Amino acid sequence: MTALGALIRSRIAQTGPITIADYMGECLMHPTHGxxxxxxxxxxxxxxxxxxxxxxxxxxxxxxxxxxxxxxxxxxxxxxxxxxxxxxxxxxxxxxxxxxxxxxxxxxxxxxxxxxxxxxxxxxxxxxxxxxxxxxxxxxxxxxxxxxxxxxxxxxPIRQFIRDGDAWRERMVGLDGDALQIGLSAPAPLTLVEHRLADTEDGDLVELxxxxxxxxxxxxxxxxxxxxxxxxxxxxxxxxxxxxxxxxxxxxxxxxxxxxxxxxxxxxxxxxxxxxxxxxxxxxxxxxxxxxxxxxxxxxxxxxxxxxxxxxxxxxxxxxxxxxxxxxxxxxxxxxxxxxxxxxxxxxxxxx
Structure with a gap:
């Protein structure tokens, strides 16, 4: 695990999973380890x-x-x-x-x-x-x-959403033991991606x-x-x-x-x-x-x-x-x- 990885892992352990956008922001632009x-x-x-x-x-x-x-x-x-x-x-x-x-x-x-x-x-x-x-x-x-x-x-940095009926589940970076892993949020209606309901189907992934x-x-x-x-x-x-x-x-x-x-x-x-x-x-x-x-x-x-x-x-x-x-x-x-x-x-x- 890199030094930045250890910091991200500690953050997730304390406050819960983070968005891919938050993860990308830390990885690319952290002032010391980015x-x-x-x-x-x-x-x-x-x-x-x-x-x-x-x-x-x-x-x-x-x-x-x-x-x-x-x-x-x-x-x-x-x-x-x-x-x-x-x-x-x-x-x-x-x-x-x-x-x-x-x-x-x-x-x-x-x-x-x-x-x-x-x-x-x-x-x-x-x-x-x-x-x-x-x-x-x-x-x-x-x-x-x-x-x-x-x-x-x-x-x-981008966020990723998977369509679930008329709602969306967001891909998040969380922990599996000490390792970083991708998981999904609970489904919820999201104004941010509401305009994509017209051109997507169940299971489709969109990035914003x-x-x-x-x-x-x-x-x-x-x-x-x-x-x-x-x-x-x-x-x-x-x-x-x-x-x-x-x-x-x-x-x-x-x-x-x-x-x-x-x-x-x-x-x-x-x-x-x-x-x-x-x-x-x-x-x-x-x-x-x-x-x-x-x-x-x-x-x-x-x-x-x-x-x-x-x-x-x-x-x-x-x-x-x-x-x-x-x-x-x-x-x-x-x-x-x-x-x-x-x-x-x-x-x-x-x-x-």
């Missing part, structure tokens, strides 16, 4: 790799899409360019490099990161020295907001993120009132159905209860739940990552970069293009949704 508080999880030496670390093309194209969106909205003089959960800062660094030639864009922007991990903040400061950091979305400064959220929402509604409502209201756009990229689908909660350690799946604080915990993103809370702004049609990147011109960009490469470097580049776009890899598993003002069009690569 996964993100104690390590850089990215890359070959870490537990997972994200699209910006696979190829510079990913960040370049997203940066150019937001710069075009800025121009389409009249090129406002002062904007906030922000990223939620920016990893090592690689995506933002690539976006800034690619947009250096867009007249007036860099002069208009200030870069802001929403990040709570002290370890990752250090890496981000190396990649983007002029950034400003925030713990929460609602402390971002005023002004048109152009925001990126790549693999951010999948790491937010408790912090998502408030965050999306904040972003939506802000973008509608002040302008800008948010591009959200994550793995998941239009609507949650089934158990997608997982733990990753050393690039392999493992038991989420096995080593609290030592593995990354994530769940698929329910994009319908995001869309449900986009008001009064608009949201774009859900699009696969592969289609989105192809519309932005990733293949011509890949071909241009390939001209200066040979040998292993060329093969790595070709594999990176495939990994980002091919349906059998990240191309269909990852989806893209944008939030934009009701009077505007969505960012390039996306449809109303």
């Amino acid at each position: 996964y993100y508080a104690t390590r850089d999880p990215l890359g070959a030496a870490g537990d997972f790799i994200t699209a910006p670390e696979i190829s510079q093309m990913f960040g370049e194209l997203i940066g150019l899409a937001l710069a075009q969106c800025w121009q389409d909205q009249g090129a406002p003089e002062r904007i906030v360019l922000a990223e939620l959960g920016p990893g090592r800062g690689t995506l933002m660094a690539d976006a800034l490099r690619a947009t250096r030639g867009v007249p007036g864009f860099h002069e208009s922007l200030s870069v802001h990161f929403v990040e709570t991990s002290p370890v990752l903040r250090e890496a981000q400061a190396d990649a983007v020295p002029d950034a400003t950091w925030h713990d929460r979305v609602d402390t971002l400064p005023p002004g048109p907001l152009f925001l990126i959220a790549n693999e951010f929402f999948d790491a937010l 993120c408790p912090t998502l509604p408030g965050m999306i409502s904040t972003l939506s209201g802000r973008i509608e009132a002040e302008g800008g756009a948010a591009i959200i990229i994550d793995y998941g689908d239009w609507q949650s159905l089934g158990d997608t909660w997982q733990a990753l350690s050393g690039h392999k799946k493992t038991d989420p209860l096995a080593a609290p604080g030592e593995a990354d915990l994530t769940a698929h993103v329910d994009f319908a739940e995001i869309a449900r809370h986009v008001d009064p702004a608009k949201y774009s049609r859900l699009t696969t990552q592969g289609v989105f990147l192809e519309r932005l011109g990733i293949t011509p960009r890949a071909q241009a970069l390939a001209k200066s490469l040979t040998g292993d470097a060329l093969q790595t580049h070709i594999k990176a293009h495939r990994r980002l776009t091919h349906p059998a890899e990240m191309g269909e598993l990852f989806k893209v949704l944008s939030i934009y003002p009701a009077t505007a069009m969505p960012p390039p690569g996306l449809e109303p």
Whole structure:
């Protein structure tokens, strides 16, 4: 049992079973033993790799899409360019490099990161020295907001509910002797998941993120009132159905209860739940990552970069293009949704 596991076990012994969201929150963000508080999880030496670390093309194209969106909205003089959960800062660094030639864009922007991990903040400061950091979305400064959220929402704690007639039973983390185990609450009507009675059957499992509604409502209201756009990229689908909660350690799946604080915990993103809370702004049609990147011109960009490469470097580049776009890899598993003002069009690569 890890040190954090012992603390969680003691808490449950004293106060009873906890929600999966509470468990995830402790595992990921405990100030002393939490996964993100104690390590850089990215890359070959870490537990997972994200699209910006696979190829510079990913960040370049997203940066150019937001710069075009800025121009389409009249090129406002002062904007906030922000990223939620920016990893090592690689995506933002690539976006800034690619947009250096867009007249007036860099002069208009200030870069802001929403990040709570002290370890990752250090890496981000190396990649983007002029950034400003925030713990929460609602402390971002005023002004048109152009925001990126790549693999951010999948790491937010989720709750799991199993339908039982017209009621729901929640999956909880409890104890079996000294070991952590999953159990079920008593069935009860729950307002939180009442809207899912229309599209589920007995025994179906749905996942909900408790912090998502408030965050999306904040972003939506802000973008509608002040302008800008948010591009959200994550793995998941239009609507949650089934158990997608997982733990990753050393690039392999493992038991989420096995080593609290030592593995990354994530769940698929329910994009319908995001869309449900986009008001009064608009949201774009859900699009696969592969289609989105192809519309932005990733293949011509890949071909241009390939001209200066040979040998292993060329093969790595070709594999990176495939990994980002091919349906059998990240191309269909990852989806893209944008939030934009009701009077505007969505960012390039996306449809109303």
